[in-house]
Amino acid sequence: MKTRIALLREMGLPRPYTQSRPLKIVEAELDEPGPGEMLVKLAAAGLCHSDLSTINADRPRTMPMAIGHEASGIVEKLGPGAARFAPGDHVVMVFVPSCGHCVPCAEGRPALCEPGAAANGAGTLLSGDRRIESGGETVNHHLGVSAFSDRVVVSQNSCVKIDKDIPLDRAALLGCAVLTGVGAVLNSGELRPGQDVAIIGLGGVGLAGLLGAVAGGARRIVAVDLAKDKRDFALELGATHAIDPTEDGAVETVKEWTDGGVDLAVELAGAVPALKFAYTITRRGGTTVTAGLPHPDAELSFAPVSLTAEERVLKGSYVGSCVPVRDIPRYAAMMMDGRLPIEKLMTHTIALEDINEGFERLAAGEAIRQVVVFD
Ligand SMILES: [Zn+2]
Numbered sequence: 412m413k414t415r416i417a418l419l420r421e422m423g424l425p426r427p428y429t430q431s432r433p434l435k436i437v438e439a440e441l442d443e444p445g446p447g448e449m450l451v452k453l454a455a456a457g458l459c460h461s462d463l464s465t466i467n468a469d470r471p472r473t474m475p476m477a478i479g480h481e482a483s484g485i486v487e488k489l490g491p492g493a494a495r496f497a498p499g500d501h502v503v504m505v506f507v508p509s510c511g512h513c514v515p516c517a518e519g520r521p522a523l524c525e526p527g528a529a530a531n532g533a534g535t536l537l538s539g540d541r542r543i544e545s546g547g548e549t550v551n552h553h554l555g556v557s558a559f560s561d562r563v564v565v566s567q568n569s570c571v572k573i574d575k576d577i578p579l580d581r582a583a584l585l586g587c588a589v590l591t592g593v594g595a596v597l598n599s600g601e602l603r604p605g606q607d608v609a610i611i612g613l614g615g616v617g618l619a620g621l622l623g624a625v626a627g628g629a630r631r632i633v634a635v636d637l638a639k640d641k642r643d644f645a646l647e648l649g650a651t652h653a654i655d656p657t658e659d660g661a662v663e664t665v666k667e668w669t670d671g672g673v674d675l676a677v678e679l680a681g682a683v684p685a686l687k688f689a690y691t692i693t694r695r696g697g698t699t700v701t702a703g704l705p706h707p708d709a710e711l712s713f714a715p716v717s718l719t720a721e722e723r724v725l726k727g728s729y730v731g732s733c734v735p736v737r738d739i740p741r742y743a744a745m746m747m748d749g750r751l752p753i754e755k756l757m758t759h760t761i762a763l764e765d766i767n768e769g770f771e772r773l774a775a776g777e778a779i780r781q782v783v784v785f786d
């Protein structure tokens with residue numbers, strides 16, 4: 412089976428990407444789906460900051476790789492034993508496959524699946540196999556998805572079925588931005604109605620988290636980002652306050668707005684100063700969630716006595732502590748009835764050929780969520 416893929420051969424090429432063109436759209440050959448795998452025709456794929464982190468080498472991965480990890484599609488063909496799906500099913504892909512049998516999976520924490528993490532680290536499907544070849548060489552899969560492709564072979568454990576009345580373009584965002592952002596607030600942060608929340612980092616994932624805080628009944632929602640246009644957009648989406656964390660007295664200002672600090676601060680910026688700010692504006696007894704992905708060498712220092720004396724919680728959140736088969740249909744239903752207006756985050760629709768232009772726009776901070784729509 413022939414397909415086109417977005418092939419990344421070399422990380423860390425210089426910007427602008429419109430000139431260095433790190434992604435090449437090339438023809439590739441897909442193997443038949445193996446046991447528990449299926450062939451999926453892509454409908455839409457979102458451009459996410461973690462794709463950019465692979466392109467710019469902040470999160471190095473094994474090259475060459477067919478990248479992209481946030482997608483929706485339609486099942487075309489089942490491999491042996493892919494019994495949970497049928498051809499024609501609409502699916503959202505999840506960028507951590509879950510085996511269902513390891514300790515985290517058994518404990519109801521499939522986002523931490525151990526074979527899933529190992530496969531993602533190796534650039535294979537959950538089976539340990541690679542199913543893409545291009546120009547005579549084997550190509551690595553990106554997080555079991557490789558979304559910027561016309562067709563992909565994926566593990567059925569990387570997919571969740573959705574209703575056919577859900578528009579597939581915005582459904583793609585359920586797989587990363589929504590699962591990660593909304594989940595960080597509602598699952599990891601355990602937001603309760605009436606609590607004060609801060610969202611630190613207002614990219615696609617952060618703004619999805621903000622929509623989650625609105626839907627979850629937060630009282631005051633403080634939007635934090637260095638960029639004024641992002642803060643303004645957050646105010647349109649339901650934030651009650653917005654602040655530049657580098658402005659003089661920013662911590663005191665947030666504490667004033669929220670009578671001593673927020674109950675829940677969720678950091679989605681992936682930078683240590685952002686996490687420090689999030690921790691500092693959290694009230695006594697409050698929770699700070701970090702769902703950003705800072706550079707592996709980054710370190711955080713703070714006075715741990717506050718954890719004890721103020722009963723503070725500092726908590727990590729991966730893929731929004733999700734249970735995909737539970738959360739994706741739930742968020743999809745909230746999207747369809749208008750309580751999670753995800754479509755507001757979709758700033759651009761682009762063709763696969765224009766993907767380098769898309770990543771340059773993302774790197775320049777000129778887009779929230781851009782979606783590649785396939786024919
Ligand atoms: Zn992502």
Ligand SMILES: [Zn+2]
Nearest residue numbers: 510513516524
């Ligand atoms: Zn598992």
